Amino acid sequence: MKKYIHALLVSVLAALQGPLAFAEESSVSPASMHKSINVRTPSPTSGQHAKKTGRQGKAVLQGKTLYKMYDCAACHSIRGAGCKEGVPLDGIGSRRSQRFLTEQLQDPEEHVAKNTKAFRGDPNLMPHPHMDDQEIKLVVKYLMTLR
Numbered sequence: 001m002k003k004y005i006h007a008l009l010v011s012v013l014a015a016l017q018g019p020l021a022f023a024e025e026s027s028v029s030p031a032s033m034h035k036s037i038n039v040r041t042p043s044p045t046s047g048q049h050a051k052k053t054g055r056q057g058k059a060v061l062q063g064k065t066l067y068k069m070y071d072c073a074a075c076h077s078i079r080g081a082g083c084k085e086g087v088p089l090d091g092i093g094s095r096r097s098q099r100f101l102t103e104q105l106q107d108p109e110e111h112v113a114k115n116t117k118a119f120r121g122d123p124n125l126m127p128h129p130h131m132d133d134q135e136i137k138l139v140v141k142y143l144m145t146l147r
């Protein structure tokens with residue numbers, strides 16, 4: 001009887017180990033290893049950093065989401081993503097001031113007309129985005145990170 005139970009246990013274990021071993025093996029792809037290493041080894045200062053930049057980081061992320069929601073990429077590109085023929089916004093945060101970007105989003109027509117030099121005399125082609133002040137603030141925060 002004891003022997004029988006033992007044999008049963010062994011075969012059950014073997015049957016279980018099959019899929020388990022397989023699952024374990026397949027989950028250790030180089031990509032997932034990389035991921036788990038990243039997750040498990042935060043740098044000693046990253047906690048402090050996250051605390052300090054937490055609110056700011058959230059605003060930037062919200063701005064990025066709004067940029068997507070308002071489909072700015074229909075006419076603009078960032079790092080090659082978006083409209084290839086449009087106006088690239090790479091590095092816009094170092095080219096323009098916060099105020100410049102804010103005014104562009106508040107009223108593109110008026111802003112482009114007022115800044116003929118910055119826009120090389122081009123006529124305004126950007127439609128009014130109709131964003132509220134808070135949304136503009138967040139999108140500008142995001143754009144300012146593009147350096």
Ligand code: HEC
Pocket residue numbers: 067070071072073074075076087092096101104105108112119122123124125126127129139143
């Ligand atoms: C229909 C196309 C179109 C859409 C949609 C659009 N833009 Fe524009 N945008 C332009 C064009 C064209 C310009 C260049 C100025 C001009 O000629 O009007 C411009 C200029 C800008 C500038 C100034 C660039 C510089 O060189 O200073 C910023 C910033 C900007 N757009 C951000 C946005 C954001 C953010 C959105 C989404 C809310 C958006 N745009 C949606 C066409 C568009």
